[in-house]
Amino acid sequence: MKKLIILTIIILFVASVNNEAKTRYGSVSIGMFYSSLSSYGEWLELDAGLIVWRPNSVHAYWRPYSIGRWSWTNHGWYWDSYEPFGWATYHYGRWYYDDYYGWIWIPDNVWGPSWVEWRYDNDYIGWAPLPPYAQFRNGFGIYFSTKWNSHYRYWNFVTFSRFYSHRLNYYIIDNSRNYRIFSKTKYRNNYFMERDRIVNGGIDRSYVERKGGYKIGERNIYDLNDYEKYDRSRKSSGERIYNYRPSEREIENNREVEKLNITRGERKSSIETDRIVINERSSKEAEVRTDKISERTIERNNRTNEKIEKRETVREEPIRNQRTDERKIDSRSGETKKENRVDVTPRKEESRIMPDVSSRREVKRETESRNYRNETPQRSVEPSERKNESSKRKVEERSNDRSKERSSERRR
Numbered sequence: 001m002k003k004l005i006i007l008t009i010i011i012l013f014v015a016s017v018n019n020e021a022k023t024r025y026g027s028v029s030i031g032m033f034y035s036s037l038s039s040y041g042e043w044l045e046l047d048a049g050l051i052v053w054r055p056n057s058v059h060a061y062w063r064p065y066s067i068g069r070w071s072w073t074n075h076g077w078y079w080d081s082y083e084p085f086g087w088a089t090y091h092y093g094r095w096y097y098d099d100y101y102g103w104i105w106i107p108d109n110v111w112g113p114s115w116v117e118w119r120y121d122n123d124y125i126g127w128a129p130l131p132p133y134a135q136f137r138n139g140f141g142i143y144f145s146t147k148w149n150s151h152y153r154y155w156n157f158v159t160f161s162r163f164y165s166h167r168l169n170y171y172i173i174d175n176s177r178n179y180r181i182f183s184k185t186k187y188r189n190n191y192f193m194e195r196d197r198i199v200n201g202g203i204d205r206s207y208v209e210r211k212g213g214y215k216i217g218e219r220n221i222y223d224l225n226d227y228e229k230y231d232r233s234r235k236s237s238g239e240r241i242y243n244y245r246p247s248e249r250e251i252e253n254n255r256e257v258e259k260l261n262i263t264r265g266e267r268k269s270s271i272e273t274d275r276i277v278i279n280e281r282s283s284k285e286a287e288v289r290t291d292k293i294s295e296r297t298i299e300r301n302n303r304t305n306e307k308i309e310k311r312e313t314v315r316e317e318p319i320r321n322q323r324t325d326e327r328k329i330d331s332r333s334g335e336t337k338k339e340n341r342v343d344v345t346p347r348k349e350e351s352r353i354m355p356d357v358s359s360r361r362e363v364k365r366e367t368e369s370r371n372y373r374n375e376t377p378q379r380s381v382e383p384s385e386r387k388n389e390s391s392k393r394k395v396e397e398r399s400n401d402r403s404k405e406r407s408s409e410r411r412r
Contacts, residue, residue, distance in 0.1 A: 030051060
């Protein structure tokens with residue numbers, strides 16, 4: 001009887017563990033990711049209902065966080081990806097390398113500037129994607145549900161002089177040298193909360209600037225909840241960072257898995273499904289509030305972006321009008337046509353009044369300046385000073401007369 005009770009307890013415990021594992025990674029909505037990522041990869045269902053995504057059309061030595069650039073923002077180190085699926089796979093979820101399936105992405109609902117761990121020394125800096133065992137906890141940082149050490153083949157290493165390059169994938173060290181660099185570098189993991197947002201501090205920016213020999217400016221992130229607008233803006237972003245963050249409704253839109261085209265895995269993966277930790281929006285352990293960005297804040301960002309664009313166009317319009325007017329010069333008279341200069345010239349009623357007032361002011365100014373130039377400053381002479389001058393003249397005349405008399409006597 002006791003054996004039967006113990007056996008039933010064990011069965012119930014195993015069932016509860018499996019159910020807990022399913023709720024951990026099965027309750028995450030993949031609806032907002034499915035349609036956007038299906039054209040760039042394949043959705044797979046692995047052990048115990050674990051749904052993952054695998055990219056296609058990538059070369060054999062491809063690694064996550066390799067095609068793009070690093071930027072410093074108010075969220076710390078932000079990965080600005082050049083890949084069409086980067087908005088999701090580098091800011092949500094985790095990556096894992098399986099010996100059979102290769103690199104697979106496990107989705108979740110918490111946004112971050114980048115989910116990587118760091119290594120560095122005096123010459124090199126490297127980063128690797130965080131595994132699905134990593135969870136962010138407010139006040140603690142990154143927490144691993146199991147003992148984890150990323151393999152040296154998972155890392156991207158570059159020299160400090162190339163770290164801030166726009167085409168970083170051209171300068172990533174060959175994988176054959178990873179082990180030597182990996183063994184000499186120190187580990188770094190620096191995630192924290194600041195004003196209700198997740199910050200990837202990583203390697204200190206001043207240290208990177210000192211080692212790289214350049215200055216790193218802070219770039220602004222513009223959040224958009226419209227994918228088409230994000231796609232258009234991303235192609236002509238320049239120095240701006242356009243980041244696609246779906247609204248809460250899209251994130252919580254959980255489609256039925258049975259209706260989605262998900263392939264059943266051929267083999268069992270090496271991932272420990274019972275150790276996977278999904279950073280869900282409703283998780284009390286994560287206490288992450290940054291992913292709860294409201295639609296109002298996104299709309300506010302969109303409005304500010306539109307205002308900035310309008311200001312730029314308004315500033316450019318007078319310059320364009322002036323250039324077009326200067327081009328339209330009458331060859332006979334040599335005077336510019338003022339037909340299209342409506343924004344610059346005053347109205348007709350004002351033009352009748354303005355010349356008279358301006359002419360009066362100009363005439364007054366000219367007369368004042370002429371008088372000022374013609375008038376020489378004369379000092380007023382007092383009568384006492386005049387007497388002194390006359391007496392001086394008389395004395396001089398007398399002295400001259402005496403000198404003449406003396407000269408004449410001498411001649412005699």
